[in-house]
Amino acid sequence: MASKRPAPEFSYAPIDEAFGSADEQTWEEWNPTEESIRPVRGRHRVAKQRGGLARSSTVLGVGVIAAVGAGGIATAQGGKPPVHISMPDLSAVKDSLPDAKSLPGVGALISDDSDDSSGTSASPLTEAGVSTADAAQGTTAGEALRARIMQQAEQQQDQAAQAEAAAAEQAAAKKAADDAAKERDAATAKAAAEKKKAEEAAKKKAEAERLAKLAKSFTLPVSSYTITGTFGQPGSMWSSGYHTGLDFAAPTGTPLKAIHSGTVKEAGWAGAYGYRTVLELPDGTELWYCHQSSLNVSAGQKVTSGDVIGRVGATGNVTGPHLHLEVHPGGQATGVDPAPWLRSNGLTI
Structure with a gap:
């Protein structure tokens, strides 16, 4: 080494x-x-x-x-001498520069004119960011910042409270409007129901009065009877294949009454119907009284409700004594069910 x-x-x-x-x-x-x-x-x-x-x-x-x-x-x-740096003369350039106050958006920031057209004003601040008024009172930058933050927080809280109050007021107003609308709808529905009920009651009353009045002008053809055959019953004993009338069974010789005032259109023998009387009412409706044992009226005769026009019998195609009643509205060949027609004229069978 x-x-x-x-x-x-x-x-x-x-x-x-x-x-x-x-x-x-x-x-x-x-x-x-x-x-x-x-x-x-x-x-x-x-x-x-x-x-x-x-x-x-x-x-x-x-x-x-x-x-x-x-x-x-x-x-x-004998070393190298220090380097000298020379600065150019900027006086000529300075004279040619525009005034800073004339620059757009800059003059308002550096202008010290009290009548500021922008309407903005602020308290002068010290180097520490504290206004001169706060500095005179001994307020530090931290205290001033804390005060500003607290002020902004209070403003935000006030704005939030105002917004919440406005929302609550709006919700309350909407709820009140909805409740009022529901009450109006309920009142309207109730009034409509009461009106409909009253109309139905009035209609029923009018119908009852009408039927009561008709009952005075209409009467049942037999006072005492038993219903033994209804309209529409099928069977081979009828030529049409079904029963075309309403049968009132009663002993032979039981009086038959005119159901309503009218004119006797026919009175005589009618084949399978036996002895038959056809009574024409003022509205053109024809009432057929069939299987009579005897006739008490003749064609063209005027009768009134309750008048005896014949008697119960068993003539024609029958199995026992009874009145076979048919109703032909307007004189048409095909008849309708006599039971609802009788009830429509105030009669109960």
Whole structure:
């Protein structure tokens, strides 16, 4: 292993304790070059020294620290002079620049005119961001910021409370309107129901009065009877295949009465109907009284409701004594069910 050679001694001017001027201190300049420094080979080797000045980085570091402590790195006599920087004269450029107050959007920011057309005004602030009024009262920037934050928070709370109150008021108004509408609808429905009920009651009353009046002008053909055959019953005993009238069974000789006032259109023998009387009413409806044992009226005779026009018998195609009654509206050949017709004229069978 190669041994380290001791660094040669070098002399330097002592540094004054009071850090004297650079002229009073003399330094030797060391300008290392690539040729003067050999690359380090191996471990723990030091390059050769030339010119009597140590190339050790340790010694160089000590020199640099000493130079900084003295007020800067000193240069050797005959070194390069300091570089001077010259600034251009901007007076001519300044005269040609426009006035800042004339720039759009800038004049309002720097104008100190009290009559600001923008309508914005603010208290002057100190360098710490506190208004002069707050600064005069001893308010710090933190306190002023806290006060502004609290003020904004209170404003936001007030706005939220106002919005909530407005929403609640609107909801209450809507609910009241909905309730009023429901009450109106309920009242309208109730009134309509009562009106309909009253109309139905009046209609029923009028119908009852009408039937009562008709009952005085209409009467049943037999006072005492038993219904033994109804309209529409099917059977082979009828030529049409079904029963065409309403049968009132009663003993032979029981009086038959005119159901309503009218004119006798026919009175005589009618084949399977036996002895038959046809009574024509004022509206053209024909009433057929069939299977009579005897006739009490003749054709063209006027009768009144309740008049006896014949008697119960068993003539024609029958199985026993009874009145076979048929109703032919408008004198048409096909008859209708006598039961609902009788009820429509106030009669109950």
